[in-house]
Amino acid sequence: MTDAVDQFAGIGFGHLAGRVSGEVAYETVVLLAEWMAWSFVLDDQHDHLIRNGELAAWRPVAGAIGDYLRTGRINSAAAEGNPLVRGFTELCDRILAGLSEPATARFQAHFRLVLRSLDQEACNRRAGVRPTVEDHVLLRRHSSQLLPMMDMVEAGLGIDVPQHVHDLPEFRAVVASTLDIIGWENDMFSLPKEHSCGDTNNLVTLVATRDRCSLADALRTVEGDIHARIEEYLDCKGRLFRLLDAGDGTDPALREAVSRCVRSYEDWMIGADLWQRYECTRYSDERFAAGLESAYTRPDLVSVA
Template sequence: MPPLQNFSVPDFHLPFGNAKHPLAARANAEATSWVVRHELVTSAVDQFAGIGCGHLAGRVSGDAPYERVLLLAQWMAWSFVLDDQHDHLIRKGEVAAWRPVVGAITEYLDTGRITSPDLARNPLVSGFAELCDRILAGLSPDAATRYRTHVRLVLASLDQEAGNRGGSGRPTVEEYILLRRHSSQILPMMDMVEAGLGLDLPQYVHEMRELRQLVASVLDVISWGNDVFSLPKEHSCGDTNNLVSLVAAWEGRSLPDAVRAVEQRIQVRIEEYLAGRRRLFEVLDADPSTDPPLRDAVARYVHSCEDWMIGADLWQRYECTRYRDERFAAGLESAYTRPDLVSVA
């Protein structure tokens, strides 16, 4: 498809403040060195560094110790390579090569070992194993269970997106919204930030309907905003895993009108988040078992949710070159993508 003309991202009017970790730039440099050291990226290193994983990590975990910010930045860097490699295999019609790699990642997630020596040497798999060990070492048993569950859902969502692009049918808007909450890859990162901030909310709090609805709002605001930022690339390469494209197709709108419709959806979702935040604390305050330390921990978690929404937006607008890159806007693969990273046996 031809590139979008005169495209601009609207202001989503996020009513939150944000303080970035003072060592975010250092985390970005070190995360870039990490992917190079693991041979996940072997060329166009400056382009990869321009993604700004350390800046995003610093915006969503500004109060965390530096080593936690760095670990998150490295996980984000790995996640971007994972996503770009998956895109490469879809473009080449070689998605079958993806399954053994995902199988090895899942095996390590479940058992802490990889039975195939060849797969254990794959940079995507070995990089995951190193990060997974470090991440799980800092999580409580309940948090580790959530993290494992969320990683599995991320991997499954990538399969679903591949199916959407492979001709299995365009998802409805409602189906896509549920899928996007996992393909955004944010939930495992939220688990990491919670631990990095020294929080460990009880499992029953995580299971509260009010908190689950709040987190869903956060995921939607971030994901829908990202779909607007990435629309030029996904439109150019014919990828319909994008809320704007789906709204245009299902509602018979032009792309500019669909962008405005998604912008309006985001504003509604922000209002729903604010109302949900009030409901959450009303429920907590009405429960006699809610002591001051728990309420304070939930308040810090909620503040972290707001850091995620505004931090992701600021990062995309001002610190990430990915969405301004001409190759990206033209729907081309990233220059740093390794075509030999995952190959058909």
């Protein structure tokens, strides 16, 4: 039990929540930390099922979560009593209570993409299957689980960017580059564990396969790609604000909302980097680096019997 508690605390999700939340209310930071904690458990439990070839047990859990996102109800008494599902519904209710209607729709859509990405990662772990670098980059934007968390922070900061701005190609490019920078760096930190257990859902591993090079050389390539992506982020950001400034009818309040939202994305990039380097022992833990399962993984968390 002590090992499980220590490993779970070592994730440092409270540190991460604090680093990326800006000036949001304390209660929102705590809620984000709780959601992050739940998300790490979700990810590790899903990995446990992949390793043990028990993905059939995942379907009723994912189905119950998906049903709740669509209808606000759990239609199975067994699923309703599942700890992972119950944790989701309790947190989801608290999160949605603080979101506007458009933000609620984005949060729900983003988390459905998270669930879909977990299914795709499971398919990628089958023997002989290795996704392309390009496919992994697209998948990683959702398997990181960042977008629903970003929705929470934006709401906590009182940022209300209309959906038509979220849909602008220039805005979407800023978001995509932000997600890539964070996700690719995380692939570098998590490489020892994922390589040890044969997980191909890692950019460094896939670059090594594509370029027929060593992992050390692939690491250097990905590091260079991250630096290039940062430059692309800055270019995307400039294009977005030039577009807004070129519009004669651009509301100054809208421009300020977009500016605050972009600054929040920068908090995410910087905060995630500092958290991984200095506050999260998950990636330096010998058990994790050896590709072993977390001590807090519990088979009954995905049981709906």
